[in-house]
Amino acid sequence: MASLQPVRGTQDLLPDAQRRHRAVIDTARDLAARYGYQEIATPIFEFTDVFSRPIGETSDIVSKEMYTFTDRGGEEITLRPEYTAGIVRAIMSNGLTQSLPQKLFGAGPMFRYERPQKGRFRQFHQIDVELIGVAQPLGDVEIISLAANILDAFGILKRTVLELNTLGDTASRVAYRAALVEYYAGHRDGLSEDSLRRLEKNPLRILDSKDEGDKRINADAPLFEKYLTPEAQDFFGKVKSGLDTLGIAYQVNSRLVRGLDYYCHTAFEFVTTDLGAQGTVLAGGRYDGLMGVMGGPETPGVGWAAGIERLALLIDEPAPPPRPITLAPLGDKAEAIALGIAQSLRKAGFNIDLGFSGNLKRRMQRADKIKARAVVILGDNEIEKQIAAVRDLDTGEQVEVALGLLEERLKPFR
RNA sequence: GCGGGUGUAGCUCAGUUGGUUAGAGCGCCAGAUUGUGAUUCUGGAUGUCGCCGGUUCGACCCCGGUCACUCGCCCCA
Numbered sequence: 001m002a003s004l005q006p007v008r009g010t011q012d013l014l015p016d017a018q019r020r021h022r023a024v025i026d027t028a029r030d031l032a033a034r035y036g037y038q039e040i041a042t043p044i045f046e047f048t049d050v051f052s053r054p055i056g057e058t059s060d061i062v063s064k065e066m067y068t069f070t071d072r073g074g075e076e077i078t079l080r081p082e083y084t085a086g087i088v089r090a091i092m093s094n095g096l097t098q099s100l101p102q103k104l105f106g107a108g109p110m111f112r113y114e115r116p117q118k119g120r121f122r123q124f125h126q127i128d129v130e131l132i133g134v135a136q137p138l139g140d141v142e143i144i145s146l147a148a149n150i151l152d153a154f155g156i157l158k159r160t161v162l163e164l165n166t167l168g169d170t171a172s173r174v175a176y177r178a179a180l181v182e183y184y185a186g187h188r189d190g191l192s193e194d195s196l197r198r199l200e201k202n203p204l205r206i207l208d209s210k211d212e213g214d215k216r217i218n219a220d221a222p223l224f225e226k227y228l229t230p231e232a233q234d235f236f237g238k239v240k241s242g243l244d245t246l247g248i249a250y251q252v253n254s255r256l257v258r259g260l261d262y263y264c265h266t267a268f269e270f271v272t273t274d275l276g277a278q279g280t281v282l283a284g285g286r287y288d289g290l291m292g293v294m295g296g297p298e299t300p301g302v303g304w305a306a307g308i309e310r311l312a313l314l315i316d317e318p319a320p321p322p323r324p325i326t327l328a329p330l331g332d333k334a335e336a337i338a339l340g341i342a343q344s345l346r347k348a349g350f351n352i353d354l355g356f357s358g359n360l361k362r363r364m365q366r367a368d369k370i371k372a373r374a375v376v377i378l379g380d381n382e383i384e385k386q387i388a389a390v391r392d393l394d395t396g397e398q399v400e401v402a403l404g405l406l407e408e409r410l411k412p413f414r
Numbered sequence: 415g416c417g418g419g420u421g422u423a424g425c426u427c428a429g430u431u432g433g434u435u436a437g438a439g440c441g442c443c444a445g446a447u448u449g450u451g452a453u454u455c456u457g458g459a460u461g462u463c464g465c466c467g468g469u470u471c472g473a474c475c476c477c478g479g480u481c482a483c484u485c486g487c488c489c490c491a
Binding site for chain 2: 005008064065082110112114115116117118119120124125126127128194197205210269280281282283304305306307308309310311328330359360361363364365366367368369372375377379380381389391393394396398
């Protein structure tokens with residue numbers, strides 16, 4: 001039955017995998033809270049405009065990667081391909097533009113219709129941090145430092161490189177873009193097919209081309225530094241010196257650009273060589289123009305997103321789940337008593353696995369398989385004497401315990 | 415969307431120039447042990463060989479298509 005296959009690019013997160021995701025999210029959320037970032041959740045789908053307008057019709061995300069459909073009410077709906085636009089919309093919808101800055105953390109699924117690869121899915125998950133209403137470079141420094149702290153908490157900061165660039169302010173970018181277009185237009189014959197398309201859609205992208213011919217042309221391409229306004233240079237300088245102050249290492253990569261139209265000033269990526277072609281583990285930047293484009297008041301913002309699947313591939317095995325104590329009642333009478341015991345032990349904070357069926361051997365096997373710490377055996381013999389047999393599964397030691405003392409005597413196994 | 419590789423048991427994988435009953439390890443089930451797991455021993459079941467079609471006396475093997483996975487490109491977390 002082909003329908004038993006999950007949809008291409010989706011995956012089941014079985015408990016072991018989900019525990020890795022959970023570890024990523026929980027660690028990130030805790031650290032973000034230490035910086036004063038509160039968790040937010042926005043809908044998984046929005047009106048299509050929320051994404052298509054700010055992200056830009058010419059971008060790959062909008063032109064070919066969105067899961068868009070018309071719902072039964074005739075509304076154009078899109079499954080979110082990224083978090084930022086939805087969060088910014090939520091801030092406007094709820095009037096939070098009156099209480100800035102907003103420091104927000106989010107985590108959840110995103111959807112992009114792409115060809116799946118290692119660390120790349122059609123439904124994937126991101127953690128996301130947004131700082132909205134802060135125009136100062138100190139904000140950029142803060143979220144980058146949060147990102148570095150999170151990666152460090154995962155033990156993978158050493159395996160990544162922070163690449164940093166500036167896209168300048170609007171004046172800088174417009175001037176530079178014009179200079180690039182003029183330059184490349186003069187070299188049309190030598191450009192790759194991909195770059196000819198980029199020339200129309202996003203000329204900055206050509207700078208990052210892997211094509212050899214493009215690289216030769218890029219060698220003499222105009223440099224962004226010459227087109228940066230003094231203000232933009234000053235901004236970039238402050239971001240860099242802030243990172244220096246914190247001892248956060250970075251490499252300026254002038255070819256690092258952004259596919260999304262609303263980015264300006266700071267652009268950064270933490271990249272690794274351990275994930276094949278999907279080297280970017282966490283990426284973000286400043287988007288001062290976004291809220292204005294979406295019809296709200298001009299409000300600066302800066303943020304990043306990280307792929308949970310990619311992080312989960314890199315982190316160490318998270319702590320195993322707590323080991324339960326298995327209750328093994330034998331017979332109807334024992335079952336009734338065990339139900340009550342399970343209830344009160346759980347209320348007392350014990351992690352109790354109550355067996356449902358099987359003879360004692362079966363129950364012991366199951367207890368072993370789920371790595372139970374101990375088994376409480378309740379059979380007719382025990383009930384008659386008002387005791388339970390408590391077996392330590394690690395040592396094999398077994399003792400008889402009066403039912404009234406059970407909670408006390410099980411404490412070592414908690 | 416484009417190009418390469420791979421699909422055999424629940425999992426990881428063997429499978430001879432195309433030859434008739436398709437294998438191993440792990441896991442699973444049962445027994446040794448009818449109230450005692452893990453360990454040990456014995457036995458058992460694994461299966462549309464991804465799917466559809468073609469070539470052939472005969473296809474897990476060759477060919478075509480298709481689906482999935484995977485690596486790279488595009489793009490991105």
